[in-house]
Amino acid sequence: MSKKTIVARGKRKRAVARAAVRPGTGIFLYNDRSIESYPQFIKQTLTSPMELTDSKKYDVQVSSNGGGMMGQAQAARTAVAKALVEFEGDELKKQFVELDRSFLVEDPRRVEPKKFKGPKARARFTKSYR
Numbered sequence: 001m002s003k004k005t006i007v008a009r010g011k012r013k014r015a016v017a018r019a020a021v022r023p024g025t026g027i028f029l030y031n032d033r034s035i036e037s038y039p040q041f042i043k044q045t046l047t048s049p050m051e052l053t054d055s056k057k058y059d060v061q062v063s064s065n066g067g068g069m070m071g072q073a074q075a076a077r078t079a080v081a082k083a084l085v086e087f088e089g090d091e092l093k094k095q096f097v098e099l100d101r102s103f104l105v106e107d108p109r110r111v112e113p114k115k116f117k118g119p120k121a122r123a124r125f126t127k128s129y130r
Helices: 040-052 069-088 090-099
Strands: 006-012 015-023 028-030 058-065
Touching: 006 069, 015 069, 028 040, 040 058, 040 069, 040 090, 058 069, 069 090
Parallel strands: 028 058
Antiparallel strands: 006 015, 015 058
């Protein structure tokens, strides 16, 4: 019997993450490092989809790039959740949507570009004289 690997993608702001999930012994690698070497909040964000399944049943390998640290972690969370749903099926999908919709649905919000005549996207330069 061959072990199948499911690859899924997640996005958040400028960050893109790809997660490869396969049956295994519970190894979780994030950017080729053990998840234990990351701060607690990032570790909690990354492993939150695994709490609804038997986390020792799967090996997870996630790579992310672009954006910042938390954007990458949230993109990775979405990617892992999507891959787990492909393994487990509709019952897990219902649990994810009930708990938090952002497990499976990518956040469409993006940064608004800066315009001329102002220091930021919407703020305008002030004219101060006297």
